[in-house]
Amino acid sequence: MTDRSTPTPEEIAEGTSPPDPLGVSYREREESITLSPLGQQIAEQREANRAERGNVSQADTALAPETELLTMNIGPHHPATHGVLRLLTTLEGEVVKETKPLIGYVHTGIEKNCEDKSYWKVIPLIERMDYVSYYFNALAYCMAVEKLLDEEVPERAQYLRVIHLELCRIHSHMVWLGTSALDLGAISMFWYCFRERDNVLDLFEMSSGQRMHTRFFQIGGVFEDIPTGFADKLRDFVQQMPGRIDQFADLLDSNEIFLQRMKGIGAVSEERLLELGVTGPLLRATGNPWDLRKAAPYSSYDDFDFKVPVGTVGDNYDRYKVRLMELYESCKIIEQALDGLPEGPWITDNRKVALPPRHELATSMEALIHHFKLVTEGIRVPAGEVYLPIESPRGELGCFVRSDGSSKPARLHMREPSFVNLQALSDMAKDTYLADLIATLAMLDPILGGIDR
Amino acid sequence: MEDPPREGPVPDAPGLELIANALREHVGADVVVETSYYREQACVEVTPSALLAVLKFLKEDQTQGYGFLASVHGVDYLPEAPRLGVHYELLNMRRVERIRVKVRLEIDDPHVASAVELFPTADFQEREIYDFFGVIFDGHPDLRRILMPEDYEGFPQRRDFALGGEPVMFTHNEPEGPGWYE
Amino acid sequence: MTPDSANGSDNPGGALPNPFYTDQPGSPEEFRARQLRAREMLKGDIESDDFEKYVEEAVMLTTLDKALNWARSQTVFPMTFGLACCAIEMMSIVSARYDVARFGSEAFRASPRQADLLILSGRVSIKMAPVIRRIYDQMLEPKWVIAMGACSSSGGVFSNYAIVQGADKFLPIDVHVPGCPPRPEALIYGLIKLQRKIKGNPDLGWRERYDAFGTEEYPYGTANAPHDVDLDQLIAERRLQKGNGRPAAGGSSA
Ligand code: SF4
DSSP: OOOTTSOOHHHHHHTOSOOOTTSOOHHHHHHTOOOOHHHHHHHHHHHHHHHHHSSOOHHHHOOOGGGOOEEEEEOSSOTTSSSSOEEEEEEETTEEEEEEEEOOTTOOOHHHHHTTSOGGGHHHHHHTSSTTSHHHHHHHHHHHHHHHHTOOOOHHHHHHHHHHHHHHHHHHHHHHHHHHHHHTTOHHHHHHHHHHHHHHHHHHHHHHSOSSSOOOEETTEESSOOOTTHHHHHHHHHHHHHHHHHHHHHHHHTOHHHHHHHTTSSOOOHHHHHHTTOOTHHHHTTTOOOOHHHHSOOTTGGGSOOOOOOOSSOSHHHHHHHHHHHHHHHHHHHHHHHHTOOOSOSBOOOTTTSOOOHHHHHHOHHHHHHHHHHHHTOOOOOSEEEEEEEEETTEEEEEEEEEOSSSSEEEEEEEOHHHHHGGGHHHHHTTSBHHHHHHHHHHHOOOHHHHHO | OOOOOOOSSSSOHHHHHHHHHHHHHHTOTTOEEEEEEETTEEEEEEOGGGHHHHHHHHHHOTTTOOOEEEEEEEEEOTTSSSOEEEEEEEEETTTTEEEEEEEEEOSSSOEEEOOTTTOTTHHHHHHHHHHHHOOEEETOTTOOOSSSOTTOOSOTTSTTSOOOOOOOOOSTTGGGSOOTTO | OOGGGOOGGGSGGGOOOOTTOTTSTTSHHHHHHHHHHHHHHHBTTBOHHHHHHHHIIIIIHHHHHHHHHHHHHHTOOBBOOBOSHHHHHHHHTSSTTTOGGGGTOOOOBSSTTTOOEEEEESOOBTTTHHHHHHHHHHSOSSOEEEEEHHHHHHOTTOOSTTBOSOGGGTSOOSEEEOSSSOOHHHHHHHHHHHHHHHHHOTTOOHHHHTTOTTOSSSOTTSTTOSSOOOHHHHHHHHHHHHTOOOOOTTOOOO
16 A cells, blocks of 8 residues: 555655645645735735845834734634634734634544444444534435435434424524523523523433434434324423523523624625535525525425524624524424324335344344344445435535445545534624624534534 | 426436536537436536636536535545546525536546635635545645644545554453553 | 541540540540650651651641542532533533532633643544643643543544544543443533542542653653652652553563
């Protein structure tokens, strides 16, 4: 195995190692992080001064205070960055001129690891990418594999999926609202939001036995039918939730400090956001009703009647409001799905894809063989490539799977909405105060596990 | 301009051929290497040198209008001949159509033009592909590693790169262990 | 009762302490008498200042240590430091349902200088490991580390090129909490275990436990070194004393 890019020790010692493909050393690249055009101008001016006088003097370094830029490092350990995000900000006084996100501090190599697992063992790994919306990750992957297999999912499974997806959306938005409000100093919101989050997690625990990373979605359906009592508990929850959301809105919307830090801050035009590939609530806050649940319905989302909340100007307040409104819509969808929950199997009966039910193992030789084949070898998926996008709480979550016909994926790539949306941070935070950067970051809702994978 | 709503997954197989023909006509006679329509998804493979022109045509031509770059991913087709691949998932938001443009690159000299000028969203994603596969995007404003440490060597998601990690110690491989538990 | 005689368990039968009866167990007078007796016994072995110091340490400070460790264990300040999925569960121990305030650890501190517990809540990548080490070095002694979840304990499901297979490769860890993610109750249980450790083994610092001399930020032998020792020799001696010499690297004895 000759990997061109890994030089041997001798080569390094002689200095003849094949150079970095870019032809620049690491040190140079680290130093070459250009921060802002303004900084460059000053540097150029400094150079010119130097060339004129031929030596370095005090005047070079002591520029007029109003043009002096300060580069400040935030993170990777900072309580308001929602994880291990590192930001290099250039400040002019207290005004942010440029922000450069440096990421990769929780890079987990999940995509590579998945290539080493058989198809259904990938699901637990995939769930750990974007760790507050794990059901969405699992769904994108399962649907992509189902597409490769050309497998139909039973109606009941689709409804159960929708119920859990929307619960997970509520969970994700609760974590977002609680931590964002905490960043902005509204500490009581944290306790209220985490109370609701725990209610959602109780439901997850009831249906799957785990609080987070449930591995409830399977290729071809869901793992188990919902237990008795789940529906009642869920109904209680969705009936009390809208009242709770009202409370949250009351608490925040009458908080002058919160409003001051939200309204009119960080607005970016719709065109620019589209250029930057931003989707989800951030895009909807500018008035573009792009939502894959409506635009290209999957998993029987077209059976439900719900609205897509949009904003008007696309500032932080709109982003907050859009997400809050989405919570109401999620409750509505869950209620409808619960009312219309069809009877029937919750997983496909294709024995090449799904395990046979337990009781069949004792009576049917064939079931035993299928069980053995599936457990030891896994699912064999026809060769091909698919890209499957769904709407996660943060935007378009796409899963690209390439199969080479074996029982392990040959390549798996997630298009993580947080990863793409993060590029817009620089535009959003430009010319706002440093304190507003924190608010903007909170409203961007990045999940570092999703960004770094 | 009003587009009639379409039924079913779009573009369909004939639609893909129309797009390929339009590319041959407007960009160059031999830009399209292959078209494939698989599981209701359209994919057109083009020559690396023509990539930018193809993307530009698909984005800016009135009849195409694929103005949104949803995702860029790198692929390593290990046993096959041009080993590396870069996929661009384009989306027409008005008609909700998706098309995948792909280029295949030789492992020895994986150069392709950067699409950042056309689609600023490609910035991070191309850096990620450079980081993991070593594909060099010419003209990218700031091509450096993004997820791995800056001084990391090798391109970890190529298929001939070892997965790494440590074996889990079970009873059967206990004798080979480091022995610290004694 | 005077503070010095606080350990009431030495008081058999619950008899009322009589300040004038010097043989009363646990009374200050009795303490002094014991000290003097110890001094008599040790005469000739150690001399002068050292001797006074030894007596003070051996006889007086144990109870003070106990009180100190009790106080320490009940006010562990964790650091606001989330790495991945486990961080969300770590946050929820502060929430109303789990309420870690019952165990005195609700005050999360953002700065390493103010915190004395580092909860490694999530996976540690090779890019993050130096940063964590830096943060750990910035914390003031005494300090403790809880590895929360499978990832920081052992690498978990991610056995690959990017993840450090267990954070104890570069940090001394006091408590491992299993789970993926561990439930908040499990983390609180880990915290209680840590409290017991702080209370029960006052002088069993981690440096002793792990033979981890010289793991401070500055290397031994430089100008900043706190004391002048040959590190390798010291460690070798300690191992010899304890009789737990390890097999040479690579070799494994049957
Ligand atoms: S142990 Fe599990 S839940 Fe915790 S960080 Fe690792 S993968 Fe996430």
